[in-house]
Amino acid sequence: MVQDQLQRIFREIFSDDDLVLTDTMTAADVAGWDSLAHINLIYAVERQFSIQIADDRLASFASVGDLRQHIEELRHAA
Template sequence: MTTKERLNAIFCEVFDDETIEIRSEMTANDVDGWDSLSHINLVVAIEAKFKMKFSQKELQSFKNIGDLLKGIEDKTR
């Protein structure tokens, strides 16, 4: 399973929506229910599943899912 597939599965789980198909250019505005609380739940789930941690600075630098995906890949190499 690729990193993107694993991330997509996390999105489906956190947002309780099996139809989500993440794309690099997607932002919170593109996902129903992505608010501040679900954002925290998403970050916690990503960090747990990928066994890594993001700094506040890193999290604030992500502008879309593509940036998030690159951040994950950079940390898990």
């Protein structure tokens, strides 16, 4: 399930084993989610799901739900 895999990635990137993702969660809701963490997060997501997120989409995700939905769309298109 995409949500479970994302949660593992977020917990690893942000070193927080108690982090629980929701679709409405944003960078403002996660301690340490800055531009460097965002790059690390996207890189980990691309590796985990074997996808490539287009450069023009990298900054367009307003929430975790937007990212999850994009991952699901890319996986279904493959």
